[in-house]
Amino acid sequence: MKTNVWILIAVLALAWANMVVSYSSESDDDDNELTDEDLCDEGAPMDVETHNSLKCSCTTSYIVTSPDQHSYNRLFKKIDKLKACRDCSTIKRAFTDVLLIVSIETTEKCAIKLAKKGYLVEENSVQEVGAALPTLPVKLLDRIDQVDLPRDGASYDRNDATDVTIFILDTGVLFTHDEFTNGRVSFYNDTVTPNSPIMVDVNGHGTRCASVAAGANIGVAQGATVESIRVAGSDGLAAADDVLAGLDDIQRWWNSNPGSKCVVSYSLISTSFSTTLNYAFGNLSANTDCVVVVAAGNQGADISMADACNYSPSGSPDVITVGGSRNRMNGASDDRIGISNYGPCVDIYAPARNIDLAAPSGSSNSNYLRSSGTSFATPAVAGAAAMILSTTSLTPTGSETMTDLVLDILIATSAKDKLTSLPASNAAVLPSNNRLLNVVSNTYYA
Numbered sequence: 001m002k003t004n005v006w007i008l009i010a011v012l013a014l015a016w017a018n019m020v021v022s023y024s025s026e027s028d029d030d031d032n033e034l035t036d037e038d039l040c041d042e043g044a045p046m047d048v049e050t051h052n053s054l055k056c057s058c059t060t061s062y063i064v065t066s067p068d069q070h071s072y073n074r075l076f077k078k079i080d081k082l083k084a085c086r087d088c089s090t091i092k093r094a095f096t097d098v099l100l101i102v103s104i105e106t107t108e109k110c111a112i113k114l115a116k117k118g119y120l121v122e123e124n125s126v127q128e129v130g131a132a133l134p135t136l137p138v139k140l141l142d143r144i145d146q147v148d149l150p151r152d153g154a155s156y157d158r159n160d161a162t163d164v165t166i167f168i169l170d171t172g173v174l175f176t177h178d179e180f181t182n183g184r185v186s187f188y189n190d191t192v193t194p195n196s197p198i199m200v201d202v203n204g205h206g207t208r209c210a211s212v213a214a215g216a217n218i219g220v221a222q223g224a225t226v227e228s229i230r231v232a233g234s235d236g237l238a239a240a241d242d243v244l245a246g247l248d249d250i251q252r253w254w255n256s257n258p259g260s261k262c263v264v265s266y267s268l269i270s271t272s273f274s275t276t277l278n279y280a281f282g283n284l285s286a287n288t289d290c291v292v293v294v295a296a297g298n299q300g301a302d303i304s305m306a307d308a309c310n311y312s313p314s315g316s317p318d319v320i321t322v323g324g325s326r327n328r329m330n331g332a333s334d335d336r337i338g339i340s341n342y343g344p345c346v347d348i349y350a351p352a353r354n355i356d357l358a359a360p361s362g363s364s365n366s367n368y369l370r371s372s373g374t375s376f377a378t379p380a381v382a383g384a385a386a387m388i389l390s391t392t393s394l395t396p397t398g399s400e401t402m403t404d405l406v407l408d409i410l411i412a413t414s415a416k417d418k419l420t421s422l423p424a425s426n427a428a429v430l431p432s433n434n435r436l437l438n439v440v441s442n443t444y445y446a
C-alpha cells in the first residue's frame with residue numbers, strides 16, 4: 001500500500017515536472033522573442049470591419065493544414081493554447097473536403113509556433129491592403145541604402161541602371177502600371193500558352209516582383225528595362241517545362257544580343273530538389289553574362305524544411321540565392337523573417353516583410369499593396385545586380401561567370417552580421433552567410 005502511494009506521487013511529480021518544463025520553455029520563448037513590433041508591425045493590414053474580433057492590428061493571413069487530419073476542434077484548441085496565437089488570431093475560413101485546412105489571420109510569431117508544432121503553415125499570399133502610392137522612401141529602399149539601423153528616412157538616390165535588362169520569369173507583368181511608365185516594361189513571351197499569349201499579369205505576383213526590381217518610385221533599379229516572361233498560371237504555379245522554356249528564351253535572346261547587360265529574377269519557389277532545374281539555371285548563368293538571382297523559399301518556419309539547398313533552383317551553386325530579412329523598424333535589430341529558408345546556399349538576405357508593391361487591381365494602374373516573402377527580397381537583389389552591371393565593366397575569365405563577379409561585389413558591399421538570430425549550425429541545417437543587401441552609392445561601383 002505504502003509503495004503504491006509513493007509510486008503514484010512519483011508519477012504525478014514527473015508529470016508535473018514535464019508540464020512545467022514544456023510550459024516554461026514556451027512562455028520563455030514568447031517573452032524573449034515577442035516585441036511590440038512583432039505584435040503590431042507598422043502598416044500591417046487592419047480591417048476593423050471584417051476582423052472585428054482582433055485584439056491588435058498585427059495580422060497576416062496564413063493557411064494552416066493539420067497534420068493529423070482529425071478535427072479542426074483540435075486545431076482551434078491548439079491555437080487557443082499558444083500564447084503567441086491566443087492574443088491575436090482570427091479564424092477566417094475552414095475547408096474540409098480535400099484536406100483539413102483553415103485560414104487564420106494572426107502574427108508571424110503564432111504562425112511559427114504552429115509550424116513548430118507540426119502544422120503546415122503557409123502565408124496566404126494575396127493581401128490587398130491599399131491603393132495609394134506609399135510614402136517615400138518605402139521601407140525596403142530606406143533599409144538597403146545604409147548599413148546600420150535606424151533608417152535615416154532620406155530619399156533613395158541611386159543609379160537607375162537604364163542600360164540593363166531584367167527578365168522577370170513569373171505570372172506576367174501589368175506593364176501599364178504607373179511604376180513602369182515610358183514602355184520600360186514589356187511583354188517578352190508567354191511560355192504557358194505561346195499560341196495565344198496572355199499579355200497581362202494573370203495573378204499579380206509578377207507585377208509585385210517587377211515593381212521591387214525596377215519600379216519608378218518603389219523599385220531598386222528605377223530605370224532598368226524589364227522583360228516579362230510568363231511561366232506560371234493564375235494559381236501562381238508553374239510547370240517545370242514552362243520555366244525551362246523561359247530559360248531557353250533568355251539564352252536565345254542572349255545569343256542575338258551578346259554583350260548585353262542582363263539579370264534574371266526568379267521568385268517562384270519549388271518544394272523539391274530538381275537536378276534538371278539546377279542544371280538549367282546554372283547553364284544559363286554559365287553560357288550567358290546574365291546574372292541569375294533566385295528566391296530561397298518560404299518554408300523556413302519548419303526546421304525540417306528550412307534548408308534552401310534542398311530545393312531548386314535555390315540549391316544550385318551557380319545562382320545567387322536570396323533569403324528574406326524582417327525589414328525592421330527603427331530601434332529594433334535586423335533578423336531573418338521567420339518563413340525564409342536559410343542555410344549555406346543562401347548567398348545574401350534582403351528585406352522581405354511587409355514590402356510595398358505595385359499590384360494589379362481591376363483597371364487601375366495605380367494600385368499598391370504590402371506583402372511578405374522571399375519572392376520580394378529576390379527582385380531587390382536583382383535590382384542591385386542591375387546597378388552593379390550598369391556602373392562597372394566586369395569581364396569574367398576562365399570558369400568565372402558574371403553571376404560570380406556580381407555576387408562578389410554584393411558580398412563585399414553587404415551589411416555583415418546584421419541578422420541577429422540566424423540559426424547556427426544544427427543537425428538539420430548548416431550555418432548561413434550573415435549578409436544583408438546594401439546598395440552603396442553610385443560612385444562606389446564606378
Ligand SMILES: *[C@@H]1O[C@H](CO)[C@@H](O)[C@H](O)[C@H]1NC(C)=O
Nearest residue numbers: 188189190191194245249252
Ligand atoms: C516563346 O515561347 C515559345 C514556347 O516556348 C517559343 O516557341 C518561342 O520561341 C518563344 N519566343 C521567344 C521570342 O523566345
Ligand SMILES: *[C@@H]1O[C@H](CO)[C@@H](O)[C@H](O)[C@H]1NC(C)=O
Nearest residue numbers: 278279280281282283286318
Ligand atoms: C549544365 O548542364 C549539364 C548537364 O546537361 C551539367 O552537367 C552541368 O553541370 C551544368 N552546368 C552548370 C553550371 O550547372
